[in-house]
Amino acid sequence: MLRMTLPSERPMISTGHGSCRVAIIGGGFAGASLARQLAIAEDWDDQQITVFEPRASLGAGLAYDTADPALRLNVEASRMRAIPGEPDAFVRWLELSGTKEADPGSQVGSGSIYARRSDFGRFMAERMQPPLDRGIVRHVQERVEKITRSGPRWRVTGNRGTEIVADIVVVATSHPKPKAPGMIAQALNGHPRFITDPSRTDLLAHISPDERVFVLGAGLTAFDVVASLRSRGHTGRIVAFSRYGLLPQPQVGGALAPTGSFVNPSATSAPGLLRRVRLAIAEAERSGLPWQSVFDALRQQGQTIWQALPYQEQARFLRHLRRRFETHRYRMPPQVADLIAQNMRNGSLIARAGRICRVERAPDAISIDLIVKPDGVVERQSFEWVVVATGPDHTAAIGSQPYLAELDRQGILKADEHGLGIACDRESRAIGLDGHPTEGLFIAGPLARGTFGELTGVPEIAAQCEQIARRIIETVNGCRPGCRPMMHHS
Ligand SMILES: Cc1cc2nc3c(=O)[nH]c(=O)nc-3n(C[C@H](O)[C@H](O)[C@H](O)COP(=O)(O)OP(=O)(O)OC[C@H]3O[C@@H](n4cnc5c(N)ncnc54)[C@H](O)[C@@H]3O)c2cc1C
Structure with a gap:
């Protein structure tokens, strides 16, 4: 059996409630996806991954924790690539679980499936069950109120008194409530x-x-x-x-191949990007393809496009193009x-x-x-x-969470400069007030959009969580990036 080894056998600090290697704050899609990927990537001792999530199940979060059958996914089921390495997992689950048959309204004329959001939530909850049953992942059904430094570790306190000391903390509490004018x-x-x-x-x-x-x-x-x-x-x-x-x-029916290339080389200005998008749409339409296929390509290449834009041009994009972009991107x-x-x-x-x-x-x-x-x-x-119904107010991401506001006050993390969420580096480590990454503190999901750009949909979040899981495993094994994790057989 594989076991992970600490570089120096650090004693587990005993608090009233215990300790763990990784505490994940928020068990929506991002937090659950990360917990699951950590659980399957290594062989952990019991309860080394703790997810704080007040909702009853893991994996649903704001988007998929709903009993309302009228709420549907806004992308085709085959695009809900939630499980790295298993691109058709959700589509297969819809078939095998009988969910597709039980929901004839999910199929549109073109044969495409737009499933219920609640069904995606159920799918994720089922995927979370094995690591919960094996005791590797522990679900603490509480809201985190406070996180403080405890030597090199973190002390995480839930609203009903659970206190966990963890080596690594991951912030995955993405969506704040909407704010009325x-x-x-x-x-x-x-x-x-x-x-x-x-x-x-x-x-x-x-x-x-x-x-x-x-x-x-x-x-x-x-x-x-x-x-x-x-x-x-x-x-x-x-x-x-x-x-x-x-x-x-609106979405268009049928399976569309993304059309257009916006990288190699990437645009270096917002107007330059707009020109290329217009050209790509004209070209797609000449070939009988809808503009939606161009926006699918933009989404696929979104992180590279965003990261190639200088800061001022990112700001210009957000100021002048964001609203129009979003009405075409989120359909x-x-x-x-x-x-x-x-x-x-x-x-x-x-x-x-x-x-x-x-x-x-x-x-x-x-x-x-x-x-x-x-x-x-x-x-x-x-x-x-x-x-x-103005949508989550991401400008309030830090202020709406007392535990984040306190970390911000202490300079351990800060808002990203575009006001999209929390500042982090490309390894998803939170950046503190001094401009340096804070070791052992990661940002998962849409809160990290300021750095990554396109990081809202399920496939992009799953891919980010895969990277974070890799980085965490290297950290707890005492490796620097690029070196092999230290493991031994027991
Ligand atoms: C309404 C909606 C529909 C969407 N539809 C699609 C779609 O069809 N396809 C697609 O690809 N993407 C879709 N998305 C985008 C996407 O999947 C989400 O952005 C994704 O849900 C982000 O997940 P998350 O876990 O990062 O955030 P959240 O879903 O916000 O989850 C955060 C979790 O943290 C918990 N939490 C909050 N505060 C605390 C605290 N202090 N302590 C502990 N836990 C806390 C919350 O209860 C919540 O469950 C949709 C998003 C929304 C909002």
């Missing part, structure tokens, strides 16, 4: 018909079929809210409101796109862009004045409900 938040704070967390589908269930709903946001999260309401028989008027009125584009599954198109045609769903200039609580409705683009006309509208 100031005026609406101030006016409606505490209002019983103001839903600030759209993932609470139990709250959406209180909306009666004919009630009017104001949805703040017009992106994928907002249209998920529409799909969820309509599937519950809601027929009332919905207004989806955003500042710019850019709506997410609606065909089932949701069809529903949205139909609702817009029959006028039950209206997309509006502009600014909110007045919000008033009336006894039986919420009255909102909108300055509507493009004419600047003021519209007064009344709604029974307001739902915040």
